Amino acid sequence: MPRRRALGLVSSLPLLSMPFGAAHAQFRVEVAGVGLTQFPFSAVSFRGNDVASENIAAIVRADLERSGQFRFVEPMTGGLDETSRPDLGPWRDRGADSLLTGSVMRLADGRFDVRFRLWDVVRAQDLGGLSYPVPGTDLRLAAHRIADYIYEKLTGEKGVFSTRIAYVTKGGARYNLWVADADGFNARAALTSPEPIISPSWAPGGAQLAYVSFEARKPVIYAHDVATGRRRLLANFKGSNSAPTWSPDGRTLVATLSLSGNAQIYAMDANGGDPRRLTQSGSIDTEPVFSADGKSIFFVSDRGGSPQIYRMPASGGSPQRLTFNGNYNISPAPSPDGRWLAFISRINGAFRLHVMDLASGTVSALTDSSADESPSFSPNSRMIIYATRDKGSEALMTTTVDGRIKTRLAGSQGDIREPEWGPFLR
Structure with a gap:
């Protein structure tokens, strides 16, 4: 029997915890099911991401897939970042409707500058981009904010990945x-x-x-x-x-x-x-x-x-x-x-x-x-x-x-x- 938020109707069931402080057990994401409408998107590895402890493009991909409204298209090889103007024809042939590019650069003060750009592959339009200078502990937050940006641009609704x-x-x-x-x-x-x-x-x-x-x-x-x-x-x-x-x-x-x-x-x-x-x-x-x-x-x-x-x-x-x-x-x-x-x-x-x-x-x-x-x-x-x-x-x-x-x-x-x-x- 499930536990209740309040007392009186159902008693508590045993729980199991992790140690106090940062959780050592990370979560595994498993998505099951197919939505009626999914936006096909692709994301290339961010240039310079090897200097950071988090894979920005992978986090963005996981966020968008978890919403059920996006389907990932495997990227093509070749270096792209937020300053590139890619030839979008091959991406369109690959079935992608949007493309994410970006870079990660370590700043002199120890922070990381995470930059990105979003492309509408079908219309060959630049949908904008931003820069997030963040400490190393907030690299995942920067990725979640990028996913929120993409979600809102493509669906018209606010994303919840940075909540x-x-x-x-x-x-x-x-x-x-x-x-x-x-x-x-x-x-x-x-x-x-x-x-x-x-x-x-x-x-x-x-x-x-x-x-x-x-x-x-x-x-x-x-x-x-x-x-x-x-x-x-x-x-x-x-x-x-x-x-x-x-x-x-x-x-x-x-x-x-x-x-x-x-x-x-x-x-x-x-x-x-x-x-x-x-x-x-x-x-x-x-x-x-x-x-x-x-x-x-x-x-x-x-x-x-x-x-x-x-x-x-x-x-x-x-x-x-x-x-x-x-x-x-x-x-x-x-x-x-x-x-x-x-x-x-x-x-x-x-x-x-x-x-x-x-x-x-x-x-x-x-x-x-x-x-x-x-x-x-x-x-x-x-x-x-x-x-x-x-x-x-x-x-x-x-x-x-x-x-x-x-x-x-x-x-x-x-x-x-x-x-x-x-x-x-x-």
Whole structure:
């Protein structure tokens, strides 16, 4: 049975962690499935890349392929960089619609200047390029930004490759909250603790994470500054404090508190103050999350006899039940564009990722696995990250909203849980 973001309905399952500090186990990307439309692109090795520790063109390729919207065309031989004006005819004959060229140069101050240029092969047009002077530790970030540039130029939508994810692991007596690149690399432990850490939630802008810690031998909510590691107490009220989520403007959090004796949903000012109760039931109300426009709150309640997903006004009030298929629907995750709601539904004993079109109410199953949990949308609403059990071990997966392209981000060791995709950075 999958773990819940909040306490009260389902208990935690064991996790396995990596050591505190930089993650030694890199992630392996495995893409399965074929999308309806894919842009054929090619990328040549960046000139001078041998002076750097990361292969820029390879990282860009992996990012674009993982989105499910790009198909890689093997490059031709011959040296090209961002200053070259290539003969695009042979690339067109090869089937490429776009071509990436670039270079890496070590600067006198020890940084690296990563430069690139993108070509529209079909129209023989220069689509522009940029220069990223970065320290060696940010070479992957430069590559992710290049992938974002290409993605936006060719699809018209923002790329998410330079965003971050958070997730939780446990090994032995140590729990870790990790922050990593969207592809799973460059993982750093934001927090390590001998007590459980659950329910990470990104603040708008990506500077802070809220989470629940059991250091006080009870669930307490903290806000954590990702850059500095400083944290502050958000909720340590009587009873349980769990399942925090930020409002879209970052001024408010909603959480599950048991001040009244049973789990109910409350709103709190992000800077502190007394909580305001939003639900008034004798049941368990939990897992609150704001809609993209901040006008509604989705949550889980067993008020109808089994856990189902409801929606109510952000100020509280009469809720509307949204899920009716099956007797166990949990973990609501609305998309940033307001169109979709991802959630976990138990079907014949299997916990599977589903998505609902909020306008029509149509529900589609995205997986055929049996232990999915904790879905979270990418900030461009094109992909969903979730945890599952795959090939005998816990893993992070991403899927496109239509379920056609799935990517496994599998560490070489350990169980990985509760992923949360971060927002676009400000």
